Amino acid sequence: MSPKRRLRSKKSRSKAKSLRSPRAPAKPVKKRVRPRQPLAKRTRGRKNPFNDAGFVLICDIVDFSRLPHEKQDKAVTRLWSYLKANHKNGLLKDPKNYVVNGTGDGLMLAYFSHNTTIRHEQFIEFAAGMIKHMSKGKKPFQLRVGVTQGPFGFVQPPGAQARQAVGTGINQCARLVTVGDNDTVTVSEDFINKWGQRSESSIQQLFVPTADKPAHDVVIKRGELLSLRFYAPQGSGLNSASKKIESFRVVRELITRQLDAMEKALIDLLHFAQPELRQTPLDIRISVLNERRLNPFASALCTTDYRHHAGGNGIKAGTAYPLTEKGTGPVGSAYAQNTICVVHNLPEWLTNDSHSKEAYYRLYTENRPYDALGREQxxxxxxxARAFLTFPFSLMKADPAKKLYPDGAICIDIMQPLQGFTREQLEIFTGQLQSKYSDALAQLWRLRGQL
Known part of the structure; x- marks a missing residue:
C-alpha cells in the first residue's frame, strides 16, 4: 500500500470513530477486603479466645545477669529440664492446654483448661517442685516464682515458631514475681480465694500471712492494687513477709509522718494569722486520694488507706469522685485541673434539720470551679466539713490537657468554717503546704508498693 493511500485509510478510520456514540465510562471495580480477625484469633492451630480465669506462672533465676556465661547456660538448661521431667504428668500432658515461653532468665507457663484438668493445689505443687529442682546439685540456683489467676490469650505472630501468651494475667504475674524473696512462691489473693471456693479446707493456712491476717497490698499500676501472700516449699522456713514488703511498710510509715507534719504546719499558719483560733482545737483530717479505674470505661479519684486524723474520726469512710474534665468536688478539681482548690465558710450540717442540709449542699455545689456531686453522695x-483545702502532687510534670494527671491529690477537710479568712489567704496557705510537702510526698508515693 502506497503511503498516500495508507494516510487516507487512517483518516477514514478516525472519522468513523468520531461518529460513533460516546462510550459510558467503566464502573470502578471494588476490591474485596477480607475482614481482619482479632489479634487473639490470628494464630495457627487452636483459635483460643482470651481466657477469663487462666493459671499463670512466671519464674526468674536470681542474680542471673551476674552469673558467668557458662553458669547461665547451666541454670537455664536445668530449669527447662524440670519441664521435660514433668512432661508426661497431668499438668503438661496436652500441649494444646498451655503455652510456655522463655523470658531470658526464666520462663512463663500459662494454662488454659484448668477447670477440667488440673486443680489449684497442683499448680502450687508444680511451682514448689520447680524451686526444689533448681536447688539440687553441687551448684544450686535460687528461683523466684509468681502465680496468679487472670485473663490472657495467645497469639502467634508471623515468623514466630511458638505461641506467645498475652493479657492482663500475664502482666500482673510478671510484676508480682519480683516481690517475693528467693526460693519463694508469691501468690495473688484472687488465686487463693478461688482455690478456697473449690476446697473445704482452710488452705490460706499454708501461706504467709495466714487466714487470720490481711494479705499484703502492692500497687502494680497507678490506682490498681494487688493483694499477695507467700508460699515456700516445706523445710525452707518461711515465717515472715518478704524483704521488699517490709521496705514498703517503712515507706508507708514515712507517708503517715508527712501527713502528721502537714497538719501541724497548717495549724501553725492558721494560729499565726488568727491567734484567737488557739482557744478552740481545730478538727482537721488529711486524706491522700489517687485515680482508680472503676470499670473499663470510667475512672474516679478515690480515697486511699492514707488518712490522718488526731482522733481517728472518719478514717474508714471514703468517697469516689468521678473523673471529669473539671473534676468533681474540691479535691477532684485539684486533681483534674492540676491546681489548688479552696472552699470554706460552709454552713453547719445538722442531721435533723433539712434546711441546714439544703443550705450546705447549695453552697458546696453552686458557682464552684468543679462539677457538682450528686445529692446522695x-x-x-x-x-x-465546713472548709476544704486541696492540692495535687506529682513527681513528673502533669498536663491534664494531654491526659497526664498528677500522681494523686491531698484533701484537707476542716470542721471549722474558717470564716475569718479570705479565699486568697487560704490559697496562699495551701500553696505553702504544697511547696513544702508535695515533692517528698510524691517520691514516697511512688515507693509505697509500686511495681
Missing part, C-alpha cells in the same frame, strides 16, 4: 459523706 453529699448526704453520704462521713464528715460534712
Amino acid at each position: 453529699v448526704d453520704g459523706f462521713g464528715r460534712h
Whole structure:
C-alpha cells in the first residue's frame, strides 16, 4: 500500500470513530477486603479466645545477669529440664492446654483448661517442685516464682515458631514475681480465694500471712492494687513477709509522718494569722486520694488507706469522685485541673434539720470551679466539713490537657468554717503546704508498693 493511500485509510478510520456514540465510562471495580480477625484469633492451630480465669506462672533465676556465661547456660538448661521431667504428668500432658515461653532468665507457663484438668493445689505443687529442682546439685540456683489467676490469650505472630501468651494475667504475674524473696512462691489473693471456693479446707493456712491476717497490698499500676501472700516449699522456713514488703511498710510509715507534719504546719499558719483560733482545737483530717479505674470505661479519684486524723474520726469512710474534665468536688478539681482548690465558710450540717442540709449542699455545689456531686453522695459523706483545702502532687510534670494527671491529690477537710479568712489567704496557705510537702510526698508515693 502506497503511503498516500495508507494516510487516507487512517483518516477514514478516525472519522468513523468520531461518529460513533460516546462510550459510558467503566464502573470502578471494588476490591474485596477480607475482614481482619482479632489479634487473639490470628494464630495457627487452636483459635483460643482470651481466657477469663487462666493459671499463670512466671519464674526468674536470681542474680542471673551476674552469673558467668557458662553458669547461665547451666541454670537455664536445668530449669527447662524440670519441664521435660514433668512432661508426661497431668499438668503438661496436652500441649494444646498451655503455652510456655522463655523470658531470658526464666520462663512463663500459662494454662488454659484448668477447670477440667488440673486443680489449684497442683499448680502450687508444680511451682514448689520447680524451686526444689533448681536447688539440687553441687551448684544450686535460687528461683523466684509468681502465680496468679487472670485473663490472657495467645497469639502467634508471623515468623514466630511458638505461641506467645498475652493479657492482663500475664502482666500482673510478671510484676508480682519480683516481690517475693528467693526460693519463694508469691501468690495473688484472687488465686487463693478461688482455690478456697473449690476446697473445704482452710488452705490460706499454708501461706504467709495466714487466714487470720490481711494479705499484703502492692500497687502494680497507678490506682490498681494487688493483694499477695507467700508460699515456700516445706523445710525452707518461711515465717515472715518478704524483704521488699517490709521496705514498703517503712515507706508507708514515712507517708503517715508527712501527713502528721502537714497538719501541724497548717495549724501553725492558721494560729499565726488568727491567734484567737488557739482557744478552740481545730478538727482537721488529711486524706491522700489517687485515680482508680472503676470499670473499663470510667475512672474516679478515690480515697486511699492514707488518712490522718488526731482522733481517728472518719478514717474508714471514703468517697469516689468521678473523673471529669473539671473534676468533681474540691479535691477532684485539684486533681483534674492540676491546681489548688479552696472552699470554706460552709454552713453547719445538722442531721435533723433539712434546711441546714439544703443550705450546705447549695453552697458546696453552686458557682464552684468543679462539677457538682450528686445529692446522695453529699448526704453520704462521713464528715460534712465546713472548709476544704486541696492540692495535687506529682513527681513528673502533669498536663491534664494531654491526659497526664498528677500522681494523686491531698484533701484537707476542716470542721471549722474558717470564716475569718479570705479565699486568697487560704490559697496562699495551701500553696505553702504544697511547696513544702508535695515533692517528698510524691517520691514516697511512688515507693509505697509500686511495681
